[in-house]
Amino acid sequence: MALKIVKGSIDRMFDKNLQDLVRGIRNHKEDEAKYISTCIDEIKQELKQDNIAVKANAVCKLTYLQMLGYDVSWAAFNIVEVMSSSKFTYKRIGYLAASQCFHESTDVIMLTTNQIRKDLSSPNQYDTGVALTGLSCFVTPDLARDLANDIMTLMSHTKPYIRKKAVLIMYKVFLKYPESLRPAFPRLKEKLEDPDPGVQSAAVNVICELARRNPKNYLSLAPLFFKLMTSSTNNWVLIKIIKLFGALTPLEPRLGKKLIEPLTNLIHSTSAMSLLYECVNTVIAVLISLSSGMPNHSASIQLCVQKLRILIEDSDQNLKYLGLLAMSKILKTHPKSVQSHKDLILQCLDDKDESIRLRALDLLYGMVSKKNLMEIVKKLMLHVDKAEGTTYRDELLTKIIDICSQSNYQYITNFEWYISILVELTRLEGTRHGHLIASQMLDVAIRVKAIRAFAVAQMATLLDNAHLLTGNTQRNGICEVLYAAAWICGEFSEHLENPMQTLEAMLRPKVATLPGHIQAVYVQNSAKLFATVLKSQEGDTDSTTTQEASQLMIDRLPLFVQSANLEVQERASCILQLVKYIQKLQQKDVEVAEEVCALFAGELNPVAPKAQKKVPVPEGLDLDAWINEPPSESESEDEQPKAIFTKEEPKHSRPRHTEVDEKELARRREARKQEQANNPFYIKASPSSQKVYQDTSGVEHIPVVQIDLSVPLKVPGLPMSDQYVKLEEERRQKVRAEKKKKEKKKRKEKRSGRGRKHDSGPESEEDIAPAHMVDIVTEEMPENALPSDDDERDPSDPHKALDIDLDKPLADNEKLPVRSHRAVEAQKSPVEDGERENAASQEPKKKSSKDKKEKKKDKDRDRKKSKEEKKKKKHKHEEKEEDLLGGQMEEPVVQSEETSEVAALPTSSSAEEVATVAAAEAAPAPGAPSVTAPDSEPDEPKDTEMEPKSSKHKKKKQKKEKEDKEKKKKKHHHHHRHSDAGGEESVQNGTVEEEEPLPPMSNYCLLAENSYIKMMKEDADEVCDIQGNLQDGSQVVVSVIFENKCESFLKSMEFNVLDSLNSKLQRPEGSGPHDGLVVPFQLPPGVSNEARFVFTVQSIVMPQKLKGTLTFIVKNEDSSTHEKLDFKLHFTCTSYLITTPCYSDAFAKLLESGDLKSSSIRLEGVNMPFHHLLARICFHHHFSVVERIDSCASMYSRSIQGHHVCLLVKTSAQTVSIDAKCDEPTLLGNVLDEIKQTFSQC
């Protein structure tokens, strides 16, 4: 053995380690790729070896290569091997590699579940830590679901190092498995007040992340956070909390009011810039949320702006940047306070740091007003000229356009100025944003009717000078502008001064070098121009111009007919033929202008960008219904093989896919509607949508004010926007002068002695009248569009799933899935949890070694013992039966049948027999069959899934045999082990954790029965709040199985309990204190079902008995009778205990604390193996084993109200002594009595 290790390490020293690899790569700079490929070959060899050290070394090197960009996913399995090494050194290497290269679609991840679980429960905190760290990087929905409960347990680990990691990773678990959020949240909340600052910080971190996405669900935590904020001194935590408040205040303005004061104090007191900055940020958020209600916070705004100014003026570029960033937030609600710092911001535009310039630009966006727009844009235009580097210049360009076009051109008073700005921007070299300028030109020309004449003139000039734009190939982006220019000139050609000249410009041969889509627009619009020319010459006797025009068309168009672009070619050839025909008609002196114009008649209106989305689905239209018969099965099967070669679609994208389909459908439907509307043969049901458009727009009726004559309409060449700035200034002065005059007059009339503030003071926004009234055509929406504001949220956002109400009490079905080998126990989680916990914690406590071999010895010993026993009872077993685990493993599959058959047993026997069997069950004898609630967990443990399903039938038979045996056993009244239950050795998977063989147990006992019905109950205590404090109410859940024993149908079952002072049945709201609860199902003959009832309990120190009645209707074919069944519910004190894991050091501390009262009992004549005894206490009384040494064990449990119960169990010969300590002596006494009873019954 030792030799092997030494040999392995000698082998190892000739392998390259990570340092050698790095050195090698550095020495092979020329042929690095080749060197690495030989290294990878070596690594592959190393991975084939058995020595884990060699493997780990190889994996370590792979992690390095992964960083260099090499795909190492082929080694995923080896990584898992290294992860499962028992040595921390290798485990750490494995987990690091996994965290670097595993992801959701790595298939070996599913093999890691058990390994990770084992590491999580490892006694070495660093094993656990490494597993948590690794898991945080590659957690998948499956892992999250399977491990959520284990991680949740770790959140209460004794070591803060583990606690903080467990708390943090919960966020990842929530993201992958949103169902875990509600059950885990109470504990997470608890961690906000953890004594360790690191854990506290982690909890704050997680809740902040959660709350950022769905703030409204976390409003109830505000008081807690408020407390933390005023008490914490950790800046990191403070920053997080303050950020969180920033997210919460918009939802709860009252919170904001409370926050202002402490935040202001912090702003004044803190020296940490990061904290100061976040405070300012949150104050801003508060102010925004209060902006409507509270006028007297101007002091706070001033404080913020003042502090921000200090930041912006700081020499530290970081602070300057952040100052500007925060400033832009104030801007939205308090633009005035920011505008006073315009100088500072404009100054930042000159900063050498691009990030800062961009931030300043952002601010400018919000700072513009009608008054200063022209001035600011002028400054920006200067920067555009100066800017070096295209990205920044492009950014400037888009910002100018954004600033001008924001909120529907709100701040533009003079559109001529804007058009000239746009035209000026076309002179920018090498911009990528030609299309942006083009769309602005189109938008303005279409929507601002008054500007069309001017725009057309400008565009005509642009077209004339097109060579300037297209001359340089580098300027390609800008030629998009020509697209807009050509379209505007064509569409609004009636405004053209000289259409002939423009027509000529549009048909120049050079146009053929433009991109295809622009050429197409040229061709189409030349036809429009042609129509205009014809129309304008109509009345004239002299027809030379028109003939010239058609000749021009006929001469130039063939160039486009030859175009390689389909669109251009098609349009050109169409129009060419048309013009030829018109020419023919002209020669015959036929008046064609009207007809030609009719080709292009009608006006285009802009459509709102969201219009398409808002088309409502017509009533009665089911988009999911098949229009045609669905394709036959065989067809889909034919398609199946294809999927082998194409990558299968990931699961999560599916719903989205269908949504796209729906959208597509809606689009098609809309298109069809349009088509129908245009189709004269289609009988329209309602006024056509087009008609509605024309009716509603109604802009024609608004009188358009004449354009101010002081503005020259005809600008020779390209206009300079600067002119407008001057003109505007003059105009405003004029207006102001007039106003002053009027005011003076007024004042003279009034003769009041008012100050002359008005004259020098800046004019207010309203004073600035636009140069000319502009009616901006509003965007059109489809008829009966749905008003909605839910357009923004992305359906694929993972955080959407976390929008969960956390304040609702936890429902039963929300419990986290608990690992277990036996599905039998899966649904009774609290109890089984305990057993599992116990089994898990037992292993690490064996100090000597937790080697499997050791354990096997243990098991063998047990087995021998049991064999001896068996021999005594003259039960002979086959060899196969040795495997006890096998027997247990199979049970989940059989469980449901068992339930019914066990229950069916008494039915067939006489009344007395029923009673005895029931009694035997009530006191869970070792041989008692395990009975479960029928509602099985959706996710069965993987272990059972691995079993071949064909074995099911066999098991049924075996089970029947078992039943028989059990009957015998009861007669003999012997205590013996249930090891004979499972006959067959099941396939033992390597990943299955070994568990000590335990007899199956059940907590179900007979409640009451009569000839019609039988009730069995199990009380699983479930506490609403895991903390189990009284404020949140302590609850006990009672599961009752109802079984119909007669031939009739049972219905209208009502479950009622006479409430005592202490315990109350929880009834739905609105029902009286004596009303029964309707059982939510009916029972056909022979069927059983389970219902759960929740009781509220106040004091838990004493056992309780509650009287109750079940009323129901027995329905035969011919008659129905009313029946009732009385029962007594016995709440033992144990049912108030919840299994809580405890670590030995915490346990020791607890015992030392001296707060606990002690008591003890002795049990005589207990004849069972010690671990059975422990298991029984764990199972029936909800304890967990803290530590076990030989025949002595310490156990722990906690009541739902937080009482600690500690046991020290010792056994010698057949005597068991239990020393117990608890902080509530009455409770302890009762629990001990109950334990005594349990053992006296067996």
Place this chain on the structure above:
Amino acid sequence: MIKAILIFNNHGKPRLIRFYQYFAEDMQQQIIRETFHLVSKRDDNVCNFLEGGSLIGGSDYKLIYRHYATLYFVFCVDSSESELGILDLIQVFVETLDKCFENVCELDLIFHMDKVHYILQEVVMGGMVLETNMNEIVAQVEVQNRLEKSEGGLSAAPARAVSAVKNMNLPEIPRNINIGDINIKVPSLSPF
């Protein structure tokens, strides 16, 4: 949330990459190249925040970086992180490296990528800040290193010896060259 942590040198060679969101290897390399391109052309006296990495993140994400001698430490974070806080965190991380490696330099990161990862794991976990207290981080790292040493024990001794011999046989031990300008200079910690 922190989306990625990248460390690369002045030539764009990655020294440590840690993505908290899955990207394929070639995409990771592209991101490193793009980030390097964005960061390297910035002067040292401009701000440490950068918007507009197109490959990673989107509008909500920022690059926050610090430049130490030959290395860039870049964190890609979303808006839930405090910008100045992350800057301090980078500082804490580098100071921790400095303590763990005793006068850290680029070569330490080159040859001990795994160790740097282990240190980082104590600072950031799954994209969330785990610990900001340097003493705590150093303490945890040291305990784990001791654990590793104790496990190695006898069996690791030959390998260590060989490694030492290998180092001796090399014509130059890289650590001795350029030690002056390759050292990461750790400026004093700003108030946090």
